[in-house]
Amino acid sequence: MIFISHSSSDAVAAAEICRLLEKNQIKCFIAPRDIRSGREYAEEIVNGIDGSQAMVLLMSQASNASPHVLREVERAVSKNVPILVYKLENVELSKSLEYFLMSHQWLSRERGENYEEILAAARELDQTATVEKRCDTDERAFSVGKKRQLRMWVCALAAILVLAVSLVGLYAAGVFPTNLRSDAESYDIKTGDTLVLGSYLGEPIEWRVLFLDERDGRQTAILISKYILTMKAFDAAESGRYNHDESRDYISRESEADKDLELQAYVRGNSCWQKSNIRAWLNAETEVVTYEGQAPISAAMSELHNGYQNEAGFLNGFTEKELQVLLERECHTPGNALDGGDIVTLDKVFLLSTEELSWFDEADLSRLSEPTEKALEQDLSQWYEVSLSEYGVKEYCWWLRTPAEGYSSKVYLVENGYGIENDEISNNIRKANAGLEGFGVRPAVMIDLESYFKLQDR
Secondary structure, three states: OEEEEEHHHHHHHHHHHHHHHHOOOEEEEOOOOOOOOOOHHHHHHHHHOOOEEEEEEEEHHHHOHHHHHHHHHHHHHHHHOOEEEEEEEOOOOOOOHHHHHHHHHHHHHEOOOHHHHHHHHHHHHOOHHHHHHHOOOOHHHHHHHHHHHHHHHHHHHHHHHHEEEEEHHHHHOOOOOOOHOHHHHHOOOOOOEEEEEEEEEEEEEEEEEEEEEEEEEEEEEEEEEEEEEEEEOOOOOOOOOOOOOOEEOOOOOOOOOOOOOHHHHHOOOOOHHHHHHHHHHHHHOOOOOOOOOOOOOHOOOOOOOOOOOOOOHHHHHHHHHHHHEEOEEEEEEEEEOOOOOOOEEEEOOOOOOOOHHHHHHHOOOOOOOEEEEEHHHHOOOOOOHHHHHOOOOOOOOOEEEOOOOOOOEEEEEEEOOOOEEEEEEEEEEEEEEEEOOOOOEEOOEEEEEEHHHHHHHH
């Protein structure tokens, strides 16, 4: 197995290399594709490196400055994992990377190469002297047979790598005809870019490119709305009145609803993403949304505001052609204290999980966001105005889809960085009952890039 180390800025090139290697029966580990849901990100990376026979490092200005790449390289060196460095652009190495990489093999992409030169480079890799140079591994770690096998394998990888990344460069440079160009390169798209797709409250929606990937041979992108688009509760109280069950109330901080998990979800909203009102609304294309159980009426919210049972589904603002750009994504979400386990849903629109917040770090993007003017006009809770007045900060809290451990009603949110650290707020992540209606919604989608850019050309 090959571990592909790269900066999120080079995700398109990394995905292209991964695809080509795996088409040639060389299995790859690439993050975040191979990070298993519910597992610690750092632990999965370490296991991926330890289980690999070699590492391919895509060297660029971004990876040179990335602390994540440095830690991956350091781990590979400590475990005697051979590293093949492919230089995407001229880089003056940081002192730390220079120390780790000075004895490893480097290849370089040259813009404007022709096909014959690529073939010549591949043939050169077959020469014995090149084989010996590319396979400088610890002799005590491998038997003679294993060393020969590793040499042949890394050299075959090097040949494929030269071909793969050089072709990416050629396609981007326009050396080949347009219909043969790599989609991702021809789109010239990277994490952090802003795309426009669909509309909400009569305004076009701006999205940030959070993560680039390839699925079933298609280039895809995970987008998250640039701004908080609306203020809504995650889920209405099934009882129909927040913190009440008929004539009895559970407003007290120490009430039966704090211990009885079924009652808690019933009077404060259910934190299960699969059953939530917000999931049903986000994925609805119709003017009238069908909800299972209690619809999100105002009376079922904590402040009796921001009911959205009469609002058209979020996707109702998308044209038929825009809807075709969206892909169904398999979302893995922990169950709450009532459900347990890992719940899998297929969603065209979703909220991020706590684990998926790592995409912001990989893309060097801030998690903070502020609401649109339309969102503030729609909001009747006035919670944002109170927060703005108290802290003077325009950014605001927004829902995640991950339920808080030990509860059936509480869900995690991204804080605005100015909350007081307590048992409900830690590391800018807070817990809140699903029936609280004054927090923000930042939808996320997965799109097919080819379909998106064809739509833009029309």
